[in-house]
Amino acid sequence: MKKKLRIGILFGGRSGEHEVSLLSAASILKAIDKKKYEVVPIGITKDGHWVTASDAHALLAGKQAPENPRLAGNPANTPTAAVLQRGEAVIIPPVPADSLQPLQLSATSEIATARRALHLDVIFPVLHGTFGEDGTIQGLFELADIAYVGSGVLGSAAGMDKAAMKKLFAAAGLPQTPWISLLRSEWRANPRACTRKIEAALKYPVFVKPANLGSSVGISKVHDRSELAAAMDEAASFDRKLVIEQGVGGQGAKPRELEVAVLGNDSPEASVVGEIIPGAEFYDYEAKYLSDASVPIIPAKLTASESKQIRQMAIEAFKACDCAGLARVDFLMEPAAKGKKNSKKPRIYLNEINTLPGFTSISMYPKLWEASGLPYKQLIDRLIQLAIERHQEKQETTFSRS
Numbered sequence: 171m172k173k174k175l176r177i178g179i180l181f182g183g184r185s186g187e188h189e190v191s192l193l194s195a196a197s198i199l200k201a202i203d204k205k206k207y208e209v210v211p212i213g214i215t216k217d218g219h220w221v222t223a224s225d226a227h228a229l230l231a232g233k234q235a236p237e238n239p240r241l242a243g244n245p246a247n248t249p250t251a252a253v254l255q256r257g258e259a260v261i262i263p264p265v266p267a268d269s270l271q272p273l274q275l276s277a278t279s280e281i282a283t284a285r286r287a288l289h290l291d292v293i294f295p296v297l298h299g300t301f302g303e304d305g306t307i308q309g310l311f312e313l314a315d316i317a318y319v320g321s322g323v324l325g326s327a328a329g330m331d332k333a334a335m336k337k338l339f340a341a342a343g344l345p346q347t348p349w350i351s352l353l354r355s356e357w358r359a360n361p362r363a364c365t366r367k368i369e370a371a372l373k374y375p376v377f378v379k380p381a382n383l384g385s386s387v388g389i390s391k392v393h394d395r396s397e398l399a400a401a402m403d404e405a406a407s408f409d410r411k412l413v414i415e416q417g418v419g420g421q422g423a424k425p426r427e428l429e430v431a432v433l434g435n436d437s438p439e440a441s442v443v444g445e446i447i448p449g450a451e452f453y454d455y456e457a458k459y460l461s462d463a464s465v466p467i468i469p470a471k472l473t474a475s476e477s478k479q480i481r482q483m484a485i486e487a488f489k490a491c492d493c494a495g496l497a498r499v500d501f502l503m504e505p506a507a508k509g510k511k512n513s514k515k516p517r518i519y520l521n522e523i524n525t526l527p528g529f530t531s532i533s534m535y536p537k538l539w540e541a542s543g544l545p546y547k548q549l550i551d552r553l554i555q556l557a558i559e560r561h562q563e564k565q566e567t568t569f570s571r572s
């Protein structure tokens with residue numbers, strides 16, 4: 171019988187999207203084909219402890235992780251990541267070459283045995299936001315030379331930092347609403363000069379955002395100057411870099427929120443286009459997770475040419491950020507002018523790319539693929555396969571001259 175691939179499902183984490191990650195992971199654990207894969211759930215608690223086995227299940231079930239787990243990443247135990255079973259053993263991703271026994275590991279036969287026993291073929295980081303979606307953990311996987319689902323360090327970091335992402339989109343000629351970026355230190359040193367700069371570049375309403383976050387945390391819609399300072403202070407509490415954008419749709423109207431799922435490595439494909447109708451003035455945290463007033467529509471009502479254009483833009487955005495595996499690409503479209511026939515075509519702007527989008531079976535990303543003919547379970551297979559292909563492809567690279 172063919173050996174089962176051993177898949178580490180990594181979930182939880184230190185970001186504000188910890189709970190969303192638990193939901194995504196629970197969904198994947200339920201759906202993943204247990205005939206093909208041996209699954210190792212690995213949880214990261216909110217304070218950054220790595221737990222596995224029964225403790226990981228407890229974390230998923232909403233129970234607290236153990237009081238005092240031996241900590242992951244303890245340099246006395248392991249040079250890479252350590253995932254600890256309470257008081258027992260260490261699981262780590264394999265180190266690049268087996269002959270290169272890490273210094274501390276070789277000293278501890280118990281740990282070395284656990285490592286052999288718990289080798290992982292692929293890691294699926296079901297982590298959203300900081301420390302999961304931003305390239306940091308991807309760097310760890312690269313160091314460990316392990317195959318993993320999703321984008322690498324650059325794609326993840328670019329997808330997380332809205333200012334960097336926008337520059338890459340601009341370089342690729344993709345349409346975006348006007349925007350500027352300011353540092354928190356600039357804002358704090360001279361709010362009046364910053365206000366002048368914002369008002370010279372953009373028209374109200376504007377959206378003020380921390381550059382690196384997600385789930386709409388720290389984002390405000392600013393209708394006029396009187397609301398600007400509070401919005402800037404709020405965003406500045408979440409990041410050292412701020413992005414200020416002109417609101418699509420103007421004062422009175424909401425933009426249409428369109429989303430496309432992209433899948434693949436070097437030749438990515440786009441799903442059908444979906445639409446979210448947020449049950450709020452904009453798609454804020456509450457509308458995303460706490461109320462059921464937001465309605466997804468799949469496929470979105472668009473003309474064939476609009477839909478084609480959006481799917482093409484999604485693929486270009488994916489490539490512009492050097493993404494891999496999966497990403498959800500989000501758009502803002504001007505609302506159609508009411509009652510006016512022959513008025514000019516509503517403009518479609520790229521909003522952002524999410525490299526590890528929500529992944530419950532009812533999340534937009536899997537739903538879009540399901541509507542495009544790829545069911546959830548097979549989508550998980552495909553992502554694992556893409557992770558392996560990307561890892562194998564990397565073996566073609568020479569890292570030194572000798």
Ligand SMILES: Nc1ncnc2c1ncn2[C@@H]1O[C@H](COP(=O)(O)OP(=O)(O)O)[C@@H](O)[C@H]1O
Pocket residue numbers: 347377379383384385386387389415416417418419425427448452453454500502521522
């Ligand atoms: N320029 C904009 N014009 C209109 N609405 C916007 C704009 N930027 C953001 N929004 C609203 O705020 C939501 C969250 O913004 P987004 O940039 O997608 O941040 P996040 O990464 O937190 O999802 C969007 O889904 C949309 O409802």
Ligand SMILES: [Mg+2]
Pocket residue numbers: 500522
């Ligand atoms: Mg968004």
